[in-house]
Amino acid sequence: MTAASETAPLSATRPKMRFTVDGWEPSYGLSLDLEDYLSESTASVNPAVELPVSQWKPVDPRPGIPVPEALLFVDGVRRIDARIWIDDELANAPAATAASALCASYAAGVLCCCRGQAHLVLAECRRGLFTTASRADDIPTWAGRYAVARTPANPTMPLAVTLSQALQRRLGEVELESAIAARDSMTGHGIPPGNDLLVIDGPLRGRQHLPRAIGYIKSHRTTYLPAELNAIVAALAPGQRTPVFLMGTSWDRHSWYLKLPTTADAPWAGIVRIECSAELPVANVIELAYLSQGCLGRFSSAEYKDSRAPQNLYPIAGLERELRRRLGDSRVLYRALRQAANQPAA
DSSP states (O other), X not given: OHHHHHHSOGGGGOOSSOEEEOOSOTTSSSSSSHHHHHSOOOOEEEXXXXXXXXXXXXXXXXXXXXXXSEEEEEEEEEEEEEEEEEEOSOTTOOGGGEEEEEEEEEEEEEEEEETTEEEEEEEEEEEEEEEOOTTOOOEEETTEEEEXXXXXXXXXXXXXXXXXXXXHHHHHHHHHHHHHHHHHTGGGGTOOTTOEEEEEEBOOTTOTTSXXXXXXXXXXXXOOSOHHHHHHHHTOOTTOBOOOEEEESSSXXXXXEEEOOOSOOSTTXXXXXXXXXXXSOHHHHHHHHHHHHHHSGGGOOOTTTOTTTTTSOHHHXXXXXXXXXXXXXXXXXXXXXXXXXXXXXO
């Protein structure tokens, strides 16, 4: 970064708009009301996909189920580097017309577990300026360029939530691109076509068209099943799962709960929710459900190594660490943005 700042011409780091960097710590002020806006609405649920409701019970693993030669773990990370104020009007406009925006770094990648080892397939790191301002433009700095990503304002939603969701959508797009590229590369290191499984950390939304893909949800903000079926979730033993059910909110998917190996005895300890496309035939969905039982438990983390154990699988935790490292030092990026803000507009 130092070398780039010494050799880059002044015009290369001169912004085309006027903006100021907010001095407030970027991690403050976003999480207060986000959960209310990001949580899913009440879902419609059909629990009778695999078994009738009257026959619901914990499902044991199926012995001898063939495990894919490669498991591809897909994840993404995001970080707000700074909040800024953009002059959305003419150069001599009053400060009251300034629009709030986010400068963020985000990254997505894929880690492959095959033949008894794990290796990073690819990692993409990007920086973006997320704003509703019509006159916004890229912000070049000596530490990297923040590419403008405009999003329409939503009068029914706080601006902070609108911008955060725009950042999350862009991260999801990079995760999708990474997943497709990683799968295309499998034949390059000897994995036969169709002998892999994509494990996407988080909901599958926007990626449910990918073949042999499951979404892996670690946390539970909403209860989807009726109380009598939730009791079966709480009664799962390590390695067991619930029968498959179909759920719909703003989009449809098949889903099931799985209990990972854990020493904790709380009812929902070690429980994760898995989902796959609603378009798959039921037989294929059930095959994926059994496959998740045979694959995921061996990657569950230990409590003394990870505070999110056992749900934060080792490949996902390792991928997150590498992606966060590639985001760069937030203090350096904040300083670069402050310096860019002090440059006269081009």
